[in-house]
Amino acid sequence: MVHVSATPVLALRGVSKRFGAVQALTDVELEVHAGEVVALVGDNGAGKSTLVKTIAGVHPIDEGIIEWDGKPVSINKPHDAQGLGVATVYQDLALCDNLDVVGNLYLGRELLHRGVIDEVTMEKNARELLSTLSIRIPSVRIPIASLSGGQRQVVAIARALIGDPKIVILDEPTAALGVEQTAQVLDLVERLRERDLGVILISHNMADVKAVADTVAVLRLGKNNGSFPVKDTTHEEIIAAITGATENAVTRRAGRRTTEAAK
Amino acid sequence: MSDTSKTVKQDPEPASQATVAPADDPTAAPVTVLDPRLLIREEGLKGYLTEFKRKMKGGELGSLPVVVGLIVIWTIFQLQNDRFLSADNLSNISYYLSATGMLAIGLVFVLLLGEIDLSVGSVSGLASTLFAVFVVDHGVNSWLALVLTVVTGVGIGALHGWFFARIGVPAFVVTLAGFLGWNGLMLWLLGESGTINIPDEGPVHLFGQSSFFMDQAVIGGYLLAGLGVASMLYGSLMDQRRRRAAGVPFRPTSEIALRVGALAVAAFVAAYVLNSSAGVSNALVIFLASLVIVDFVLRRTPYGRKVFAVGGGIEAARRAGINVSMIRITVFAIAGGFAAVGGMFFAGQTQSATLNAGGGNTLMLAIAAAVIGGTSLFGGRGTVWSALLGMLVIQSIQTGLDLLNMNTSIQYMITGAVLLGAVVIDSVSRRSQKAAGRA
Numbered sequence: 001m002v003h004v005s006a007t008p009v010l011a012l013r014g015v016s017k018r019f020g021a022v023q024a025l026t027d028v029e030l031e032v033h034a035g036e037v038v039a040l041v042g043d044n045g046a047g048k049s050t051l052v053k054t055i056a057g058v059h060p061i062d063e064g065i066i067e068w069d070g071k072p073v074s075i076n077k078p079h080d081a082q083g084l085g086v087a088t089v090y091q092d093l094a095l096c097d098n099l100d101v102v103g104n105l106y107l108g109r110e111l112l113h114r115g116v117i118d119e120v121t122m123e124k125n126a127r128e129l130l131s132t133l134s135i136r137i138p139s140v141r142i143p144i145a146s147l148s149g150g151q152r153q154v155v156a157i158a159r160a161l162i163g164d165p166k167i168v169i170l171d172e173p174t175a176a177l178g179v180e181q182t183a184q185v186l187d188l189v190e191r192l193r194e195r196d197l198g199v200i201l202i203s204h205n206m207a208d209v210k211a212v213a214d215t216v217a218v219l220r221l222g223k224n225n226g227s228f229p230v231k232d233t234t235h236e237e238i239i240a241a242i243t244g245a246t247e248n249a250v251t252r253r254a255g256r257r258t259t260e261a262a263k
Numbered sequence: 264m265s266d267t268s269k270t271v272k273q274d275p276e277p278a279s280q281a282t283v284a285p286a287d288d289p290t291a292a293p294v295t296v297l298d299p300r301l302l303i304r305e306e307g308l309k310g311y312l313t314e315f316k317r318k319m320k321g322g323e324l325g326s327l328p329v330v331v332g333l334i335v336i337w338t339i340f341q342l343q344n345d346r347f348l349s350a351d352n353l354s355n356i357s358y359y360l361s362a363t364g365m366l367a368i369g370l371v372f373v374l375l376l377g378e379i380d381l382s383v384g385s386v387s388g389l390a391s392t393l394f395a396v397f398v399v400d401h402g403v404n405s406w407l408a409l410v411l412t413v414v415t416g417v418g419i420g421a422l423h424g425w426f427f428a429r430i431g432v433p434a435f436v437v438t439l440a441g442f443l444g445w446n447g448l449m450l451w452l453l454g455e456s457g458t459i460n461i462p463d464e465g466p467v468h469l470f471g472q473s474s475f476f477m478d479q480a481v482i483g484g485y486l487l488a489g490l491g492v493a494s495m496l497y498g499s500l501m502d503q504r505r506r507r508a509a510g511v512p513f514r515p516t517s518e519i520a521l522r523v524g525a526l527a528v529a530a531f532v533a534a535y536v537l538n539s540s541a542g543v544s545n546a547l548v549i550f551l552a553s554l555v556i557v558d559f560v561l562r563r564t565p566y567g568r569k570v571f572a573v574g575g576g577i578e579a580a581r582r583a584g585i586n587v588s589m590i591r592i593t594v595f596a597i598a599g600g601f602a603a604v605g606g607m608f609f610a611g612q613t614q615s616a617t618l619n620a621g622g623g624n625t626l627m628l629a630i631a632a633a634v635i636g637g638t639s640l641f642g643g644r645g646t647v648w649s650a651l652l653g654m655l656v657i658q659s660i661q662t663g664l665d666l667l668n669m670n671t672s673i674q675y676m677i678t679g680a681v682l683l684g685a686v687v688i689d690s691v692s693r694r695s696q697k698a699a700g701r702a
Contacts, residue, residue, distance in 0.1 A: 090582070092578075094576075094578060094579040094582040094583065095576065095579050096571070096572045096575035096576040096579045096580065096643070097575050097576060097643070098571060098574065098575035098576075098642075098643035098644055099568075099571060099572060099575055103568065103571075103572075104579075107568070107572055107579070107580070107583040107585075108569075108572075108580075108583030108584040108585055109583075109584075110565050110568055112565070115564070116563045116564065117563050117564065117565060117568060120502075120505045120506050120509045120511060121509065123506075123509075123511045124509045124510065124511050127511065141512075145696075
C-alpha cells in the first residue's frame with residue numbers, strides 16, 4: 001500500500017451547490033491525500049461532474065469550505081484552481097490535432113528563450129517527462145493526429161503534469177479506450193500516485209476503480225453515500241452504495257442470475 | 264507543427280496506425296520514448312528516398328505539386344513562346360508577383376484559422392484610392408499617407424474580425440459584405456473621374472517597376488542571395504549545436520548542407536537571372552523580407568503558435584487559456600494590413616488609383632496562390648512560403664497568357680481551373696492524410 005500523508009492536500013467540508021431549483025450537491029465531504037487515488041463514482045446525475053467542476057473552479061461553491069493543505073481557500077475561477085495546483089483532464093481531450101506532441105504539452109505556456117519559443121528545451125523536457133512516465137509514443141515531434149486514442153489520452157494526462165500540479169482530476173479517462181489502451185492509462189495513474197500526486201478519478205468502470213483506486217467515494221443524488229477503502233470492499237458493496245439500496249434493478253438482476261445458475 | 268520536416272534525424276513515422284504501443288511493463292527501466300516497433304529513418308540518401316515515398320503515400324505532398332506544376336507551366340509556355348524564360352520576362356514575373364503576394368501573406372493567416380477573407384481584393388483597391396486621396400487631394404506627406412493607409416487596412420480587418428469573433432457572424436459572410444462595401448467606398452471616393460494619378464515619388468516610387476535594390480548594382484542581387492544563404496546556414500548550425508547540447512535529435516550536417524545548398528543554387532540563379540535583366544526590384548525585396556518576418560512570427564513566437572492552435576482545435580486552444588477572440592480579430596487585422604500594403608504595390612505599378620484596382624480576379628489569385636502553395640483551406644496547416652510558391656505559379660500563368668495575347672475571358676477560365684485544381688489537391692491530400700492517420 002502506498003504512503004498516505006496525514007493532512008489531506010485537498011479537503012471539501014460540507015460543500016453545497018445549487019443551480020436554480022436544483023440542489024446539485026448537499027453537504028459533500030471529500031478528502032484527497034498526496035499519493036492517493038480517490039475514485040469518484042455514482043450514477044449519472046449523482047453530482048460527480050458538478051463536484052469536480054467546483055474543485056476546478058468552473059462552478060464556485062455556494063456553501064461549505066474547500067481546504068488546501070489544511071487551510072481554507074476560495075476557488076472562484078479556473079485560474080484559482082490552476083494556481084493552487086489542480087490540473088483537470090477532461091473527458092473530451094483538449095488537444096490540437098495539427099500540433100506535435102511538444103506543442104500540445106506546452107500549449108498556452110510555451111517556454112521562451114530571448115522572446116522566441118524555446119523548442120529545444122521544450123523538446124528535452126517533454127522527452128524527459130514522457131520517459132519518466134514510461135509513455136511510449138513514436139516521436140515527440142509527430143502531430144497528435146497520428147496518435148492512437150490511448151496515446152492521445154496519455155499525452156493529455158502528461159500535459160496536465162507540465163504545470164507541476166498537486167491534484168490531478170481525470171474525468172473518465174478510459175471511457176473510449178480499448179483493453180490495451182485502458183491498461184496504459186491505468187499504469188499512468190499508478191505512476192502519478194508514485195510521484196506523490198493526489199488523483200481524483202471519475203469512472204463508471206468498476207474494474208478500473210478496483211484496479212487503481214485506494215479509496216472509493218460514492219455520490220448519490222448530490223450527497224455522500226459512503227467512502228470505502230478499495231482493498232476491503234467488494235464490487236457489490238460499491239454497486240449497492242451507488243444505487244442506494246440493496247433492493248434495486250441491479251441486485252434483482254444479479255439475484256435472477258444466481259437463481260437461474262442454481263437451476 | 265505543420266513543419267514536421269523540421270524534425271530530425273530520428274523522426275520515425277508510425278509503422279502502422281492500426282497498432283498501438285504495447286502496454287508498458289512498469290518494472291522496465293523507463294529510458295526510451297521510442298516504440299521499438301517504429302521505423303527509424305535510415306541515414307543518408309536512401310533514408311531520404313524512403314521517407315519521401317512514405318510521405319507521398321500518406322498524402323503529405325508539401326511543396327511537390329507546386330514544383331511539378333511550375334515545371335509543367337514553364338515548359339508549356341516556353342514551347343509556345345521562346346521569350347517566356349528570358350531574363351526580362353522572369354524579371355517581370357518576379358516584380359508583378361509581389362503585389363498579389365502581399366495579399367496572399369495575409370490570407371495565409373486567415374486560412375490557418377480555417378477561415379476565409381473575401382475582402383482583401385476590395386480592401387487593397389480601397390487602400391490605393393485612400394492613399395491617392397491623402398496625397399493628391401489633401402497634400403499629406405506620402406510616407407505618412409502610407410502609414411495612415413496601412414493603419415486603415417488593419418482597422419478594416421479588425422472590424423471584420425470583430426464581427427466574426429464577437430458577434431459570431433460567419434467570416435465568409437462578413438468579408439463578403441466587406442468585399443462589396445469597401446469596393447463601393449472606393450468607387451465613391453474616386454467619384455466621377457474614376458482615376459487619380461499619384462506622383463511617382465516616395466512609397467509609390469519604391470513599389471514601382473523602376474525602383475531596384477541598390478540602384479541596379481550587380482552586387483545587390485548576389486548580396487541578397489548571400490545574406491539569405493548565410494543566415495540559413497548559421498541558423499541551422501546554431502540549432503544543431505543547441506539540440507546536440509540538449510541531447511535531443513538534431514539534423515545531421517549532411518542534411519543541413521543539402522538544404523542550404525539547394526537554397527544557395529536557387530537564390531544565386533535567381534539573382535543571376537534578375538541581374539541579367541534590370542536588377543532586383545525593391546517590391547520583390549520587400550515581399551521577401553515580409554515573408555521572412557512573418558515566417559518567423561508564425562513558427563517561433565507564442566502568437567504564431569496560438570494561431571496554429573486555434574486553427575487546429577478551437578476548444579483545445581480555449582482550454583489552454585488562449586484568447587480565441589483576440590487571435591481571430593488580430594488575424595483578420597493582419598490580413599487587412601497586408602491587403603492595404605498590396606494595394607500600395609498596385610498603386611506603385613500604375614502610379615495611380617483606378618476603378619479596377621483590387622478588382623477582377625485579384626482576390627481569386629491571392630486565394631489560389633496561398634492554396635496552391637500548400638496552405639490548407641481546412642485550417643491549421645500551412646506556411647507563409649506558400650504565398651511565394653503559389654504566386655510564382657499564378658504569375659507565371661498570367662504573364663504567359665499575356666505573352667500569348669490570350670483574351671481576359673480565357674485567362675479567367677484558366678485561373679478558375681487552376682484554383683479548382685489546387686483545392687482538389689488540398690482536399691484529396693487531406694483525405695489520404697486521414698487514411699494514413701496524419702490529419
